[in-house]
Amino acid sequence: xxxxxxVQLPATCxxxxxxxxxxxxxxxxxxxxxxxxAFAGPSIGLAQDGPVRIGLLAPLTGTGGPYxxxxxxxxxxxxxxxxxxxxxxxxxxELVVADDESQPTAGVAAARKLIxxxxxxxxxxxxxxxxxxxxxxxxxxxxxxxxTVGSADEITDGDNKNLVWRFQTNxxxxxxxxxxxxxxxxxxxxxxxxxxxxxxxSTIQPFRKAFxxxxxxxxxxxxxxxxxxxxxxxxxxxxAKKPDAVxxxxxxxxxxxxxxxxxxxxxxxxxxxxGNAAGSNGQFVKNVGANxxxxxxxxxxxxxxxxxxxxxxxxxxxxxxxxxxxxxxQVFDQIVLTALAIEKAxxxxxxxxxxxxxxxxxxxxxxxGDPAEALKALRDGKPFRYAGAASDFxxxxxxxxxxxxxxxxxxxxxxxxxxxxxx
Numbered sequence: 001x002x003x004x005x006x007v008q009l010p011a012t013c014x015x016x017x018x019x020x021x022x023x024x025x026x027x028x029x030x031x032x033x034x035x036x037x038a039f040a041g042p043s044i045g046l047a048q049d050g051p052v053r054i055g056l057l058a059p060l061t062g063t064g065g066p067y068x069x070x071x072x073x074x075x076x077x078x079x080x081x082x083x084x085x086x087x088x089x090x091x092x093x094e095l096v097v098a099d100d101e102s103q104p105t106a107g108v109a110a111a112r113k114l115i116x117x118x119x120x121x122x123x124x125x126x127x128x129x130x131x132x133x134x135x136x137x138x139x140x141x142x143x144x145x146x147x148t149v150g151s152a153d154e155i156t157d158g159d160n161k162n163l164v165w166r167f168q169t170n171x172x173x174x175x176x177x178x179x180x181x182x183x184x185x186x187x188x189x190x191x192x193x194x195x196x197x198x199x200x201x202s203t204i205q206p207f208r209k210a211f212x213x214x215x216x217x218x219x220x221x222x223x224x225x226x227x228x229x230x231x232x233x234x235x236x237x238x239x240a241k242k243p244d245a246v247x248x249x250x251x252x253x254x255x256x257x258x259x260x261x262x263x264x265x266x267x268x269x270x271x272x273x274x275g276n277a278a279g280s281n282g283q284f285v286k287n288v289g290a291n292x293x294x295x296x297x298x299x300x301x302x303x304x305x306x307x308x309x310x311x312x313x314x315x316x317x318x319x320x321x322x323x324x325x326x327x328x329x330q331v332f333d334q335i336v337l338t339a340l341a342i343e344k345a346x347x348x349x350x351x352x353x354x355x356x357x358x359x360x361x362x363x364x365x366x367x368x369g370d371p372a373e374a375l376k377a378l379r380d381g382k383p384f385r386y387a388g389a390a391s392d393f394x395x396x397x398x399x400x401x402x403x404x405x406x407x408x409x410x411x412x413x414x415x416x417x418x419x420x421x422x423x
Contacts (some may be wrong), residue, residue: 049091050091051087051091051092051093051094052087052088052089052091052092052093052094052121052342052348053094053096053118053119053120053121054079054093054094054095054096054120054121054122054123054124054335054338055095055096055097055098055111055114055115055118055120055122055123055124056071056072056075056095056096056097056098056123056124056125056331057098057100057107057110057111057114057123057124057125057126057131057135058071058072058075058097058098058099058100058125058127059071059099059100059101059102059125059127059128059131060072060097060099060100060101061099061101061102062100062101062102062103062106063102063128063226063251063253064102064127064128064251065102066252066280066283067127067276067280067327068099068127070281070325070327070328070331071125071127071149071327071328071331072097072125073317073328074313074317074325074327074328074329074331074332074335075095075097075124075125075331075332075334075335076095077313077316077317077332078313078331078332078334078335078336078339078371079093079094079095079335080316081312081316081336081371081372082335082336082339082371082372082375084372085371085372085375085376086375088339088342088343088348088375089342089343089346089348093335093339095335096114096118096120098110098111098113098114100125100126100127100128100131102127102128102131103128103130103131104128104130104131104133104134104135105134107126107128107130107131107134107135108134108135108138111123111135111138111139112138115138115139115142115144120144121144121145121342121348121349121350121353122144122145122146122147122338122350123135123139123144123145123146123147124147124148124331124334124335124338125148125149125331125334126146126147126148126149126150127148127149127150127327128150128197128199129148129150129151129152129154129155129197129198129199129202130150130152130197130198130199131150132146132148132150132152132155133150133152133154133155133198136155136160136164139163139164140160140161140163140164143163143349143350143351144163144350145163145165145338145350145353145354146163146164146165147164147165147166147167147334147337147338148164148165148166148167148168149166149167149168149327149330149331149334150166150168150199151166151168151169151170151171151174151199151202151203152170152171152198152199152202153170153171153172153202154198154202155170156170156398156399156400157398160398160399161351161354162351162354162355162357163350163351163354164399165334165337165354165357165395165399166399166400166401167330167331167333167334167390167401168301168330168401169301169401169404169406170202170400171199171201171202171203171206172202172203172206173206173404174203174206174274174299174300174301174406175202175203175204175205175206175207175208175210176206176207176210177299177406177422178203178207178211178247178272178299179206179207179209179210179211179214179216180210180214180422181272181297181299181406181408181422182211182216182244182245182247182272183211183214183215183216184408184420184422185245185270185297186244187216187244187245187270188215188216188217188244189216189217189218189219189243189244189245190211190216190217190218190219190243190244190245190246190247190272191218191219191220191221191222191238191239191241191243191245191246191247191269192204192207192208192218192220192221192222192238192246192247192249193221193222193224193234193235193238193246193247193248193249193250193258194221194222194223194224194247194249194250195223195224195225195226195249195250195251195254196223196224196225196226197226200249200250201249203249204221204249207247219241219243220237220238220241220243222234222237222238224250224254226251226253226254230257230261231254231257231258231261232261234258235258235261235262235265235267236265239262239265239267239269240267242267242268242269243269244269244270245269245270245271245272245297246262246269246270246271246272247272247273248271248272248273248277249273249274250273250274250277251274251276251277252276252277252278252280252283252284252287254277255271255273255277255278255284256284256287256288258271259271259284259288259292259293259296260288260292263288263291263292270295270296270297271295271296271297272296272297272298272299273296273297273298274298274299274300275298275299275300275302275324275326275407275409276300276326276327277298278293278296278297278298278409278411278416279298279300279302279324279326279409279416281323281324281325282416284296284411285411285414285415290413290414293411293414294411294412294413295410295411295412296410296411297408297409297410297411297419298409298410298411298416299406299407299408299409299422300326300406300407301326301390301391301404301405301406301407302324302326302329302390302391302406302407303324303329303389303390303391307369307387307388307389307392308368308369308370308387309332309333309336309369309370309371309386309387309388309389310329310369310389310390311369312369312370312371312389313325313328313329313332313389324407324416326390329388329389329390330389330390332389332390333388333389333390333393336371336374336386336389337357337360337361337386337388338353339371339375340356340360340371340374340375340378340386341353341354341356341357341360343375343378343379344356344359344360344378357395358394358395358397360385360386361385361386361387361388361393361394361395362385362394362395363383363384363385364383364385365382365383365384365385366383366384366385367384367385367386367387367392368384368385368386368387369386369387369388369389371386374386391403391404391405404423405421405422405423406421406422406423407421407422408420408421408422
């Protein structure tokens with residue numbers, strides 16, 4: 001065979017090997033047309049007809065490890081509901097999951113892969129405030145939507161181009177919530193043990209101000225680091241002053257170690273903690289035992305009332321009514337709202353669909369909590385507002401949620417009991 005009787009096509013693999021295909025002369029023109037079709041315009045068409053890829057950056061390992069699987073399970077549940085209802089713009093959603101290891105460096109690497117390699121239009125999950133702050137500039141630069149459950153106030157600062165949305169309370173509001181819980185419980189004096197992270201630190205000054213404005217007295221404050229071999233020194237300094245309560249602003253691992261140390265030393269000050277630490281779907285009680293956990297109070301933005309969307313979420317993941325899955329509910333809302341925004345904007349361009357988030361929850365239309373019903377209402381052109389699983393929230397202009405309520409719980413006999421709601 002002569003050279004003119006053959007044509008060489010470059011393979012699409014990364015190794016850049018050469019694929020040689022022998023073709024008769026009379027097939028050469030057809031092959032040339034096929035080459036153009038394969039390597040030019042139609043590849044874009046195939047992408048447009050394929051699934052819409054959305055990313056989940058979850059803390060599958062590291063400090064946030066106890067919450068990562070909950071987030072992934074919730075995201076997959078929301079994607080299934082949306083896809084069973086026909087997907088968005090006639091296309092299925094495809095979830096791409098990455099582990100941020102609860103660390104900014106790993107989070108940045110994972111986010112870059114999701115954006116540059118996996119070509120996602122949005123990134124959800126993002127439990128760690130430090131990770132959220134690290135990847136925010138990348139999302140803004142690339143025009144990818146970022147929805148986070150991190151609470152550090154700085155996450156929503158600045159011009160976010162309708163691309164950054166928080167599905168969790170901010171640090172300021174959470175700190176004020178703790179003050180209200182203590183005042184409601186009759187606490188007159190309190191001390192503070194705070195883990196040094198952007199989120200936990202953001203709650204302290206708002207707590208101090210709200211508590212002292214209500215007549216309370218803060219006796220002392222001690223900062224500590226994650227992963228310390230012991231917290232005995234910090235516990236002795238804070239609890240020895242016998243405050244009515246100690247606000248332990250930390251995650252589940254540090255809270256567990258501190259609660260055990262306080263119990264062994266016989267201190268009686270009541271511990272107040274974040275729901276993602278003391279609640280955590282019963283994990284804290286498993287860590288320390290019912291005796292150590294007895295009387296620990298926690299607050300968190302949780303679905304404490306009747307919620308159609310939360311019930312649908314629990315049903316999809318096979319959990320009974322009454323189960324508290326805080327981060328899961330928030331991630332469920334992230335995915336649902338992203339899908340609704342894409343459908344409403346008729347675009348998978350985040351710079352276009354990101355701006356639809358407020359209109360989907362802030363309107364005066366009838367409340368719909370079932371994602372499938374909300375999608376149908378969009379397609380039928382009927383007014384509605386999405387009532388979330390985590391809470392019946394609205395959005396402020398900066399991307400923070402408003403209209404939030406907090407569950408006020410106490411652990412009794414190894415179970416979390418609802419004392420009431422705080423607003």
